[in-house]
Amino acid sequence: MTSKERVMKLLKGEKVSPPPIFSGMGNVVVPVLDKYGIVFSRAHRDAELMAKAAGGTYKEFCFECAVVPFDLGVEAEALGAKMNYYDDVEGLLYPTVQEKCVKVAEDVVIPADLENAGRIPVVTGAIKAMKKEFGEEVAIGAYVLGPFTLAGQVMELDELYEESFLDPEKIGKILERLSDVIIRVAKIYRDAGADYITLREMGGTSDVMSPKSFRSLIKPHVMRIISEMPRPVVLHICGDTNAIIQDMAECGADALSVDQKNKLAETRQKVGPNVVLLGNFDPVKVLHKGNPADVGPAVLECITNGADGIWPGCDLWPEVPAENMSAMMKAFSK
């Protein structure tokens, strides 16, 4: 079986042994950037560089995917938010939204030509390039933000959180419109050639959002988005999500991704044996800061605790040592 076949089989709900080691979130790493001479801040805005950076993680380390984009600002920028790419700052900094652009639902204006709005064409260009080069061998992933997380990118956060309580109807209308955007962007990415899409709803984390608020405010929109997205879809929420994991399972995704804060054994117990679970080693403490000897056991522990596929708990932190990437990919070789 090719790596792509392994991943796609898993996302259909079939058991794959040994489980694939891949991701649906950022997978750009410095050893690849350095080897290919790619400047991080440029890779977000150039389709060829983005494809090389994402594809390099597969080509250099046999990571079983190539995922784009790398930052969390693509949809916001397409809607008119202004980005800071830190071109003049030393070091590796992820782009941020510099100027928000939404106060009311009417401010969410979906460009008629969304395919060519902001950096959407950069992402689709990267997908197409990777598809052409190695699309038969390895699965190509793309991600979109969940509605509440996207709202946090286009609105002032205090307004979002406070108005969610004081005027839920207003926020509901905004989330509805943003859901339309997310569905369309997901379709654009699939049409470009992405094999699977991850819906990243970090804003719904139980670290900051009560389960009650998640259920009333976010879950209905996430369910709608997933029902209208091209499949397969993975739903990821950061933080310890065991309090809402059954709600996540009810959202209808093909797989659930959980981060390192989840006690995975408890997650498995709560969702039962039939939900595809992906996770959940710590990409910073284990892969970035850990020793190579610690990486393999951390990966194996994910399986012991109930994961069907090995994912990092969040984006790969780019400054990961090459030997740790290699150790991760050799976890099942003994």
Place this chain on the structure above:
Amino acid sequence: MKIVQIAGYLGSGKTTLVIALGKEISGAGYKVAILVNEVGEVPVDGKVIQEFGLTVKDIGGGCICCQVAGNLLHTLKALSMGVKPDFIIIEPTGMAVPNAVRDVMKPAAGKLDLTMGPTIVLLDTGRFEKLLSYETLKRLVSVQLKDADVIALSKVDSVSAEQRLKAEAAAHEINPAARVIGLSTFTKEGVPEVIAAMKDMVIA
């Protein structure tokens, strides 16, 4: 180098406090670095930076648990090899969970010769009841307060004595172990106590 985190919900006065602390501590002869999510939002212009010898660094955006975590580690390493400040004041986004930021810094502490100072969480004395009553916010605000080593009741100059007492009681109830300080960057009340906590408290 000693790291101190200044956390708390949006609008609680973190940035104002960070600037005040930066000026006071650097005025006393210490080297200070300030790490923020968005440098553009910090009202520290070049003159102030030069006059007070402050280093201001951006830890950028992204998901707090990974993208910002990595940025933070990278910046701490650079500071430990370069400027070597006496104090590093971290002001994460107002939506950040302080323990998540602390969890990132702790493993680095031993390797980079860093001392973990206190997490100082600001609670807006005038707004806390409202924030704790919002279903969409109470968890975040409570978690932030529970993670605090010091709870600074901000803007005490603008509320009544009764309101201040209510805020103190709420802070003690949510986090009985935290040191609670009344703070006003306008009148300077509490600033010496916050600085003393920064200097004296070492968190294991």
